[in-house]
Amino acid sequence: xxxxxxxxIDTEKSTIQKAIVAHVEYTLARTRFNFDKNSCxxxxxxxxxxxxxxxxxxxQQLFTAEDKKRVYYMSIEFLIGRSMQNALINLxxxxxxxxxxxEVGYKLEELYDEEVDPGLGNGGLGRLASCFLxxxxxxxxxxxxxxIRYDYGxxxxxxxxxxxxEMPDYWLAQMxxxxxxxxxxxxxxxxxxxxxxKWENGIEKSNWxxxxxxxxxxxxxxxxxxxxxxxxxxxxxxxxxxxxxxxQSFNQGDYFKAIETRxxxxxxxxxxxxxxxxxxxxxxxxxxxxxxxxxxxxDIIRRFLKKPREWEELPDKVAIxxxxxxxxxxxxxxxxxxxxxxxxxxxRAWNICYKxxxxxxHTVMPEALEKWSVELFExxxxxxxxxxxxxxxHFMNQVGQRYANDPKKFDIMGYMSLIEESRPKAVRMAxxxxxxxxxxxxxxxxxxNLLKTQLFARFHEYFPKKFQNKTNxxxxxxxxxxxxxxxxxxxxxxxxxxxxxxxLYETKNLMSYIDNEEFQEEFRQAKLQNKERLAKWVEKExxxxxxxxxxxxxxxxxxxxxxxxxxxxxxxxxxYFNLKAMTxxxxxxxxxxxxxxxxxxxxxxxxxxxxxxxxxxxxxxxNNDPDIGDLMKVVFLPNYCVSSAQIxxxxxxxxEQISTAGTxxxxxxxxxxxxxxxxxxxxxxxxxxxxxxxIGIQNxxxxxxxxxxxxxxxxxxxAPAGSRLQRIFDAIKSGTFGNPKELSSLVESLEQHDIYxxxxxxxxxxxxxxxxxxxxxxxxxxxxxxxxxxxxMGRFSSDRTIHEYAEDIWDLESVEIPKPS
Ligand code: 26Q
Numbered sequence: 001x002x003x004x005x006x007x008x009i010d011t012e013k014s015t016i017q018k019a020i021v022a023h024v025e026y027t028l029a030r031t032r033f034n035f036d037k038n039s040c041x042x043x044x045x046x047x048x049x050x051x052x053x054x055x056x057x058x059x060q061q062l063f064t065a066e067d068k069k070r071v072y073y074m075s076i077e078f079l080i081g082r083s084m085q086n087a088l089i090n091l092x093x094x095x096x097x098x099x100x101x102x103e104v105g106y107k108l109e110e111l112y113d114e115e116v117d118p119g120l121g122n123g124g125l126g127r128l129a130s131c132f133l134x135x136x137x138x139x140x141x142x143x144x145x146x147x148i149r150y151d152y153g154x155x156x157x158x159x160x161x162x163x164x165x166e167m168p169d170y171w172l173a174q175m176x177x178x179x180x181x182x183x184x185x186x187x188x189x190x191x192x193x194x195x196x197x198k199w200e201n202g203i204e205k206s207n208w209x210x211x212x213x214x215x216x217x218x219x220x221x222x223x224x225x226x227x228x229x230x231x232x233x234x235x236x237x238x239x240x241x242x243x244x245x246x247x248q249s250f251n252q253g254d255y256f257k258a259i260e261t262r263x264x265x266x267x268x269x270x271x272x273x274x275x276x277x278x279x280x281x282x283x284x285x286x287x288x289x290x291x292x293x294x295x296x297x298x299d300i301i302r303r304f305l306k307k308p309r310e311w312e313e314l315p316d317k318v319a320i321x322x323x324x325x326x327x328x329x330x331x332x333x334x335x336x337x338x339x340x341x342x343x344x345x346x347x348r349a350w351n352i353c354y355k356x357x358x359x360x361x362h363t364v365m366p367e368a369l370e371k372w373s374v375e376l377f378e379x380x381x382x383x384x385x386x387x388x389x390x391x392x393x394h395f396m397n398q399v400g401q402r403y404a405n406d407p408k409k410f411d412i413m414g415y416m417s418l419i420e421e422s423r424p425k426a427v428r429m430a431x432x433x434x435x436x437x438x439x440x441x442x443x444x445x446x447x448x449n450l451l452k453t454q455l456f457a458r459f460h461e462y463f464p465k466k467f468q469n470k471t472n473x474x475x476x477x478x479x480x481x482x483x484x485x486x487x488x489x490x491x492x493x494x495x496x497x498x499x500x501x502x503x504l505y506e507t508k509n510l511m512s513y514i515d516n517e518e519f520q521e522e523f524r525q526a527k528l529q530n531k532e533r534l535a536k537w538v539e540k541e542x543x544x545x546x547x548x549x550x551x552x553x554x555x556x557x558x559x560x561x562x563x564x565x566x567x568x569x570x571x572x573x574x575x576y577f578n579l580k581a582m583t584x585x586x587x588x589x590x591x592x593x594x595x596x597x598x599x600x601x602x603x604x605x606x607x608x609x610x611x612x613x614x615x616x617x618x619x620x621x622x623n624n625d626p627d628i629g630d631l632m633k634v635v636f637l638p639n640y641c642v643s644s645a646q647i648x649x650x651x652x653x654x655x656e657q658i659s660t661a662g663t664x665x666x667x668x669x670x671x672x673x674x675x676x677x678x679x680x681x682x683x684x685x686x687x688x689x690x691x692x693x694x695i696g697i698q699n700x701x702x703x704x705x706x707x708x709x710x711x712x713x714x715x716x717x718x719a720p721a722g723s724r725l726q727r728i729f730d731a732i733k734s735g736t737f738g739n740p741k742e743l744s745s746l747v748e749s750l751e752q753h754d755i756y757x758x759x760x761x762x763x764x765x766x767x768x769x770x771x772x773x774x775x776x777x778x779x780x781x782x783x784x785x786x787x788x789x790x791x792x793m794g795r796f797s798s799d800r801t802i803h804e805y806a807e808d809i810w811d812l813e814s815v816e817i818p819k820p821s
Contacts, residue, residue, distance in 0.1 A: 009054055011093060016100040019047035038174075040106045041084070041114035044097065045177035048087050052222035053180070055231040059817050063142045067307070069316060070142040071810045072300055073133065074330060075323035076292060077126030077272070078147045078234060080221070081642030082115045083178050085482050090138075090224040116171045117643040119153035120236075122276035122600075123558040124668050125362050127474075127642065128443075128798075129323055131668075134475040135802040137225030137232045138502065140814040146296040146327075148288060149179075149219045149236035152271040157600050157639040162616030162738070166274075166603050178221055179236075185218035187298045188242060189291050195383045206340050208383040214265035215242040216295035226477050226501060229817040237295045239268035275602045276558055277363075279370045286372055286380055293330040301337060311344060315355035319810040322359045322437070325370045325429035331357055331436045332387040340383070346390070358809050359433035359440050360470070362665050364450045365562070371426040374419065388427055392418040395435050402462065416458055434459050434466070439809045441468040444666035444687040446707065470805055471690055472666040473798035476504050479672045483646035486526025487676065487790070494519065505794030514787060523787055527653070527677055534651035537644075538596075538635055544623060547630040550592035551776050554678070555656035556640050556648055559601040559608040562663040566746060567758045568597065568656050569615050571769055572634055573728045573737065576622050579631055591773040592630055598637030598648065610746050612636065617738030645669075650676040653786075654701075654772060657682035658765070660756040661707040671796040677786040681772060683761070687796070695792040699785045703768040704761040717754040725762050 009015070023043035024030050030039050063070065088094040098108040121127060129145065136143035155166040190210030198205050221234040241262030268291050273280070304317055322328060331353065338349035363369070377385045399416055403409040418435065420426040434440050434456060440463075442448030448469035452460040460467050481488045481501055491500050491507060500506040513519040531548045538546055555568050572595050579587055597615050601608035619634035637648060655673035657664075657680050664686040674680060674691055680700040682688045684707065692700045705713050721729055729751065731737065733744040750758050776782050794800070806812040 013100045020044050038114050041111040042177050055229045056222040059231045066815050068142050071319040073145045073321050074327040075129040075147050076326035077121030078129045079121035079126035080118045080130050082117050084115050085112050090226045117641050118171050120150050131475040131798040133223045135798040137223050137230050140230045140816050142815050143232050145234040147236050148269050148292050149238045150272045159638045162613050164609050164612050180220045182218040187216045187295045189214050189216055189294045213242050215240040229819045241265040277368045290329050293327050293333050297333045314352050318356050320357050324362050325433050328429045328433050332384040335387050354436050355438050357437040359437040364455050370429040374425040440466050441470045443472045445469050446689050447665040472668050473796050473801035474668050474671045475798050484650040484676050486529050490522050504797035507791045510791050530650040537647050544635055546594045546633050550594045551653045552594050553654040554596045554652040556598040559599045562756050563659050565611050570728055572618050591776050594633045596635045598640035614743050652678035654679055654681050657688050659685045661685045662710050674789045675793045677790045695789045699788050701768040701772050703764040713757055713760050721759050
């Protein structure tokens with residue numbers, strides 16, 4: 001029987017075709033007469049999933065047999081993006097499938113576009129989690145991801161009359177061909193109620209008596225590695241009602257109340273919170289977090305206990321990485337399980353617990369740190385609050401001893417406490433994570449240093465060895481191979497192998513071709529084709545024709561004041577006014593530019609929404625001005641998401657990475673852009689610093705205040721704008737670009753507070769923009785800068801990042817899955 005299966009799964013074209021047709025007929029229950037493109041996509045996807053299940057099963061069996069340590073990457077977001085092309089590339093089957101489908105009458109590339117783009121994340125943090133899974137699988141690490149299977153992902157953004165309009169993203173409307181429902185893997189999750197105390201053998205025992213139960217059910221998503229048989233698992237939890245609970249309501253005869261309770265349970269995993277900065281403190285969000293943590297910890301413990309073991313072995317078998325503080329409740333949850341359920345003594349449980357956890361921070365902005373009101377915590381998770389107080393009690397004792405003779409002792413304790421003594425009192429989730437983890441890391445060198453010297457300075461003084469840096473990376477499989485065929489073909493041709501996909505440092509060897517005209521020409525052509533592809537997309541999505549011989553100047557990321565899309569907008573206006581003031585002859589000598597901005601604003605973030613409106617208003621004026629024509633276009637790219645990023649990023653000539661120094665923890669689109677041959681227009685912030693370190697600062701346009709200058713400049717941020725900038729402010733306030741009633745507040749906040757230093761960076765910014773024009777006029781020089789950047793990005797593969805986590809934090813060994821013969 002097993003041999004028959006091997007035949008079913010070989011890589012012959014006819015085997016592929018048979019598998020697809022079988023799925024059309026038996027899984028989708030269709031015939032050749034209603035075999036349309038979408039059902040072809042589904043059948044093909046299901047046939048790929050069959051292969052993934054094979055390798056997934058082998059992988060999991062071997063992980064269990066080898067019994068090596070595993071890492072669990074816990075993230076409340078995974079921005080997965082589409083899976084089909086990625087899976088085919090990682091399995092090495094893209095060409096085979098293309099051929100097989102051609103004969104069935106479908107183009108593979110068209111099927112890719114049939115797939116929904118699961119947007120189970122907001123932005124950088126969620127996408128990082130997905131890049132990490134790709135690298136974990138590729139590097140043969142025993143790893144699992146854990147997250148939430150939201151019914152509604154990040155909203156779909158529409159632009160109506162220049163305004164952002166949010167539409168629900170019900171991505172499951174069509175079947176999801178990749179996931180495997182595990183109706184046998186379910187756990188009960190409790191909420192609310194009270195804690196009962198009783199004494200047993202002289203020890204106080206706690207028993208949580210909850211008053212709500214919901215069920216968690218597992219959905220598994222196979223994640224294949226590149227060029228390996230290793231296939232890891234992303235387990236996402238969905239909430240469901242449990243039957244037990246209904247009895248109570250039924251017994252009281254309240255049928256409708258019972259239904260209501262069930263619906264409340266289902267509601268927990270309904271929707272991803274679309275906020276990626278200021279935490280809102282909403283009860284449902286805390287429910288999501290605990291639901292996800294509780295199910296995950298139960299699952300991990302169950303796996304650990306499959307063999308008889310000592311609890312002290314837990315840190316030798318389990319590493320849990322917390323992607324920001326969102327999964328932090330796992331910490332008191334693990335302690336609760338160890339102490340209340342398995343009867344471990346506190347100190348013993350604690351010694352095990354902190355060795356298991358490590359925590360990644362993604363922001364230095366104090367207002368973005370998660371806090372939960374003590375009152376809410378107590379109502380929803382009374383036992384966890386007690387445990388947090390207990391951790392804090394022991395920690396405060398130690399801090400008190402350490403600073404016993406310090407006159408600032410109580411200030412220091414107040415600052416380090418897990419509890420903020422505010423009104424209302426609040427639990428500080430970052431403090432909980434730092435105290436309870438054996439490692440804390442930032443996501444770029446600059447960011448990690450700021451954590452040590454500013455945000456968490458006291459903690460760094462207290463736990464100097466805990467703090468580390470792990471500079472982010474992105475997967476070259478999705479961000480070069482899937483999205484940039486032209487460039488990938490060049491790499492494979494000149495390197496004479498595909499090895500660069502597993503070792504991105506290899507591309508550096510192509511620097512010897514930098515003056516080779518044939519190589520240069522191929523590189524130029526690849527970029528041009530990517531620009532043509534984007535131009536088509538823009539025409540279809542926005543109805544705007546853009547010239548492909550213009551410089552494509554692109555900024556795509558969540559809309560935030562600290563990221564300074566407004567600075568970019570001010571430059572567009574500046575450039576427009578300059579062009580207007582020129583003679584026709586002078587205009588003809590200017591570099592043509594297409595400015596493109598994409599990104600979602602959190603629905604409640606008014607200033608961010610106004611920035612979107614401002615950019616669209618600028619586009620309305622500029623794009624319709626006959627004096628300007630093709631010299632300048634301004635386009636807002638709607639609904640920026642993983643799949644549109646794969647079209648947008650490879651087409652960029654210039655990429656705007658212009659956050660105020662010290663505000664962007666790392667950034668990851670900067671890496672994707674440079675890998676695809678764009679040149680950075682940017683500040684010395686986040687990972688930009690390390691990128692220019694590797695590619696050479698002369699190969700980027702770097703401007704603006706450095707991080708050590710920012711504090712001083714902020715003091716003077718009420719200063720006047722200077723006449724050229726003031727003229728732009730006045731134009732916005734007088735209604736040249738959109739309704740001043742709506743938009744002048746954007747200008748006023750810059751005039752008055754300007755906490756992100758838009759005014760003080762403006763002039764060095766326009767100077768660099770002029771320099772970019774000058775270089776662009778020398779296409780030869782531009783191309784060499786672009787190539788040099790792309791070829792020197794080895795460090796920014798997430799393979800490098802994951803390798804460092806495995807070595808320095810997780811103490812993880814890889815397990816190679818033998819390929820079936
Ligand atoms: C928290 C509480 C309640 C609701 C929402 C949230 C929430 C959700 C998402 C808070 C933050 C986020 C996302 C943050 C994020 O994406 N940060 C980015 O992480 C990237 C990966 O490390 C970095 O490259 C970026 O610099 C950083 O901004």
